[in-house]
Amino acid sequence: MKIEFVREIAAPADTVWQVITDFSSYSQWNPFVTACSCDLTVDAPIAMTVRLGEQVRDQVEFVSEVVPGELFEYRMKPVGWLLHSYRQHEVCAVNDTTTRYRSIFELNGWISPLVGMMLGKALHNGFEGMTDSLVSRAESMVKLSTLGQEVSDDDI
Numbered sequence: 097m098k099i100e101f102v103r104e105i106a107a108p109a110d111t112v113w114q115v116i117t118d119f120s121s122y123s124q125w126n127p128f129v130t131a132c133s134c135d136l137t138v139d140a141p142i143a144m145t146v147r148l149g150e151q152v153r154d155q156v157e158f159v160s161e162v163v164p165g166e167l168f169e170y171r172m173k174p175v176g177w178l179l180h181s182y183r184q185h186e187v188c189a190v191n192d193t194t195t196r197y198r199s200i201f202e203l204n205g206w207i208s209p210l211v212g213m214m215l216g217k218a219l220h221n222g223f224e225g226m227t228d229s230l231v232s233r234a235e236s237m238v239k240l241s242t243l244g245q246e247v248s249d250d251d252i
Contacts, residue, residue, distance in 0.1 A: 097212040107234035109189035128222035149218040179205040
């Protein structure tokens with residue numbers, strides 16, 4: 097199962113990267129990952145509270161790749177050949193004021209079709225909600241900063 101979204105964001109790449117990696121602010125804008133804690137280093141845990149439809153669950157995955165300003169990827173601890181996943185945030189500057197953001201989630205393994213049947217719609221909706229909210233958050237930060245206002249979490 098693969099879930100992918102690509103969006104063009106009217107914000108510089110560093111602003112988009114800031115939103116993605118400001119984990120302590122996820123509760124203020126992210127409807128899918130409502131809490132997150134992570135040290136952006138390979139093999140570090142990423143502890144998240146995730147809303148899947150009506151269910152809320154805590155989970156820990158592990159950072160697998162970081163290219164500062166461009167790429168952040170993490171993976172679940174694989175359950176052998178039964179189930180493994182990865183999640184990737186990719187940030188690419190189109191120009192100084194526009195960024196292309198790509199969100200990828202991939203679930204593989206022997207039981208991935210079953211997990212996809214059970215959670216596929218909730219996962220799709222969750223990743224889509226997070227992607228759309230990331231766009232709104234980054235663009236709001238740009239609008240506020242162009243008005244000459246210092247941006248605080250209460251403003252966004």
